[in-house]
Amino acid sequence: xxxxxxxxxxxxxxxxxxxxxxxxxxxxxxxxxxxxxxxxxxxxxxxxxxxxxxxxxxxxxxxxxxxxxxxxxxxxxxxxxxxxxxxxxxxxxxxxxxxxxxxxxxxxxxxxxxxxxxxxxxxxxxxxxxxxxxxxxxxxxxxxxxxxxxxxxxxxxxxxxxxxxxxxxxxxxxxxxxxxxxxxxxxxxxxxxxxxxxxxxxxxxxxxxxxxxxxxxxxxxxxxxxxxxxxxxxxxxxxxxxxxxxxxxxxxxxxxxxxxxxxxxxxxxxxxxxxxxxxxxxxxxxxxxxxxxxxxxxxxxxxxxxxxxxxxxxxxxxxxxxxxxxxxxxxxxxxxxxxxxxxxxxxxxxxxxxxxxxxxxxxxxxxxxxxxxxxxxxxxxxxxxxxxxxxxxxxxxxxxxxxxxxxxxxxxxxxxxxxxxxxxxxxxxxxx
Numbered sequence: 001x002x003x004x005x006x007x008x009x010x011x012x013x014x015x016x017x018x019x020x021x022x023x024x025x026x027x028x029x030x031x032x033x034x035x036x037x038x039x040x041x042x043x044x045x046x047x048x049x050x051x052x053x054x055x056x057x058x059x060x061x062x063x064x065x066x067x068x069x070x071x072x073x074x075x076x077x078x079x080x081x082x083x084x085x086x087x088x089x090x091x092x093x094x095x096x097x098x099x100x101x102x103x104x105x106x107x108x109x110x111x112x113x114x115x116x117x118x119x120x121x122x123x124x125x126x127x128x129x130x131x132x133x134x135x136x137x138x139x140x141x142x143x144x145x146x147x148x149x150x151x152x153x154x155x156x157x158x159x160x161x162x163x164x165x166x167x168x169x170x171x172x173x174x175x176x177x178x179x180x181x182x183x184x185x186x187x188x189x190x191x192x193x194x195x196x197x198x199x200x201x202x203x204x205x206x207x208x209x210x211x212x213x214x215x216x217x218x219x220x221x222x223x224x225x226x227x228x229x230x231x232x233x234x235x236x237x238x239x240x241x242x243x244x245x246x247x248x249x250x251x252x253x254x255x256x257x258x259x260x261x262x263x264x265x266x267x268x269x270x271x272x273x274x275x276x277x278x279x280x281x282x283x284x285x286x287x288x289x290x291x292x293x294x295x296x297x298x299x300x301x302x303x304x305x306x307x308x309x310x311x312x313x314x315x316x317x318x319x320x321x322x323x324x325x326x327x328x329x330x331x332x333x334x335x336x337x338x339x340x341x342x343x344x345x346x347x348x349x350x351x352x353x354x355x356x357x358x359x360x361x362x363x364x365x366x367x368x369x370x371x372x373x374x375x376x377x378x379x380x381x382x383x384x385x386x387x388x389x390x391x392x393x394x395x396x397x398x399x400x401x402x403x404x405x406x407x408x409x410x411x412x413x414x415x416x417x418x419x420x421x422x423x424x425x426x427x428x429x430x431x432x
Contacts, residue, residue: 009036011100011103012101014036015239018171100126104133109273149374212228262357281372299340307384308326308398317352329387349361
């Protein structure tokens with residue numbers, strides 16, 4: 001009989017340092033086989049052949065595999081249907097237990113439920129841990145036991161529960177000698193999965209204390225290097241949220257609040273999974289959106305005649321990133337100036353953003369459209385021109401991405417602001 005092993009299944013936690021599930025697996029009785037699955041249930045919904053996120057994950061997986069091989073182990077990478085792959089692994093190996101970290105998205109919850117059923121039928125233990133947030137599920141609730149749907153009271157309760165000294169550390173990196181000793185496994189290539197490597201630049205996963213320390217002063221100015229660019233690293237777990245929260249709590253409360261917004265939206269999605277596809281406030285599902293396809297394409301391509309909006313959309317298209325304030329302005333413009341369904345914009349961002357996270361993207365779009373749990377009121381309509389004067393007064397950001405903005409080749413505004421504002425107010429009032 002083969003020697004028993006445990007499996008640690010890497011997912012949104014692509015690091016060996018301070019990894020809760022990996023640490024627990026390494027503390028177990030048996031050597032640990034590290035596995036990563038390129039899940040066709042996710043990849044088949046992406047646009048091939050080039051997706052920045054797949055390139056980012058693939059490069060990180062290659063680095064992780066190399067790191068594990070310095071311990072005489074390797075990373076088994078597989079491509080296909082997750083349930084079938086887990087089923088197959090339990091036939092190839094004598095598996096005692098499978099370890100993972102929690103995921104809060106509806107697809108992942110369904111998938112993990114199916115995996116739990118398969119493993120249970122074989123008498124294999126399935127252990128799952130909190131790793132990508134500080135507080136989860138029912139840990140931050142109203143006094144009546146119901147989930148929060150407004151950010152500020154959630155944030156206050158979250159902070160009241162935060163005990164920095166009690167944040168547990170999981171020094172998984174100190175126990176990598178417990179990994180299963182094995183020959184290096186081949187790495188599934190991008191080409192095997194129908195993708196190609198792009199020329200995209202991925203931001204470093206280093207926590208820059210200078211940027212975080214000044215975050216409240218610099219974060220609104222897109223021409224400055226004033227944000228952390230850690231979104232993709234949080235999304236795929238290449239850095240530890242515990243590490244980042246400790247840094248933020250000691251340096252900058254505004255930055256800490258942004259991390260709390262991330263957890264707030266994650267828990268909204270967990271408690272109210274219907275927001276994936278529907279408005280949090282049901283009345284807004286009756287909105288009569290204009291959904292003009294030509295205007296939508298002008299927005300997608302950065303050709304609206306509003307330079308700040310166009311700069312944001314071109315930055316997104318060229319780099320897979322968009323500055324956070326500009327995200328709000330672009331989303332407000334699409335939903336309120338053009339009266340195009342927020343779900344169209346949400347999908348476009350989901351396809352393009354390197355740091356795409358379902359909960360934050362959905363929460364941000366519903367906030368901008370006024371349909372969400374803790375939304376900007378429908379009558380808050382950003383004026384792109386006054387936003388530009390305030391946050392890009394020298395037009396440095398605009399010049400970088402819309403060099404032709406003050407020439408005859410730049411389009412006239414697609415819609416006049418005052419007219420668009422009045423039209424939006426009327427449309428919103430009709431459904432309330």
